[in-house]
Amino acid sequence: MKILRKSDWKFNTSAGGGAGYGIFSTESGIFVLDDRDGNRHQYFFSAFGPSASWALTSFLRIPKIALPKIIIKGNELSGSGATSDFKSYGKLFLTESFKEMDLKDPRSLEGGTVYLEGAGGYLLGGNGSLMMLGISRTLLLMGIAKPDLIGMAVRSAPAVLTMAGVNEGLQNVAGIAFMLGQITYKGLYADDSN
Template sequence: MLGFRESKWSFNTSATGSLSVEVLAASGGTIVLNDPDQKEHEFTYGTFGIGLGIGFKLPKIRLAKLHLPEISMPTIAGRDIGGSVATRDFPSTGSVFMTRGFQGDELSARDFRGGVLLLDASAGVFEVAGGTLMLLGLNQAMLISGLLASPGNFVLSSALSSARAGIVTYGRSAALQAGAGTSFQIGAMT
């Protein structure tokens, strides 16, 4: 359906932040890409959606006669929370693709703007490794109306087919996390 083709654009760096409360997830940040002429372009995005995770039980630490308390993840009003942050200095890499929805020979900066569908997965204890797939340049009206209708419908399929670009990234972040999780989010990139 998406038919990825490699683009001459290249991933430079990113800075991201995310927050989750129970199954609700939100993230945002900046992605820096280099166009085929190596000129930097900075894009900002924000997304929200749902996520699922599993926690790792952290052991109690005992040193000689010193007993440290058991470490546990914080809660807000009894709800599990998590979050992560990565500045541009954190290690990250990525690839940029054109999708079947893009009919030209090469992407331009405007092709990255518009609706975003983000699939994310990460795992770790305080230092987290993760990967993200972003579909970019989606028709925002079709994306929202497709998600509000029944799953597997024609409108959502058409919205996904309208994606012009894709970015796959891998990187590390500092996180309020002890476990593994994944999320599905929608939003916009400017």
């Protein structure tokens, strides 16, 4: 069990896209955090991992609209995405592994990531994730080769980010995924939508 304390850094926005095929998912995107002085810091993430999904129309018994399908050897390819203009929410927490009072160096969150994500939608949808940030990339790679080290990697994470938002795409799905990937700091964020 991790002990979490809320950071003074605030979640600003996120954007990204993902695709699923069979029991495999991959995604990438950005999230932006505001420091205590109001500077906006941008992080890029990319990840892949196993997933489980079910057709949403089967659960809800709603009529199907004829969505374009991409079928490759019996499995259907689906995908969704969101820009920073889509509504998104999040909170940053620090763990007992983070020894300082709060973030000073934005690069402290760089490294590997392990996260759980749930998503659902029929054309329009939503997703939420619990993302462990700043894990040693070496430890995470060793965990891929030796899965019992994944627990050690998760326990070493200095920060946790929760995110939720809306998306759209060729989707008729409710699912969950366990993702492994990396976080890279990309500097200050400039919002070009204004």
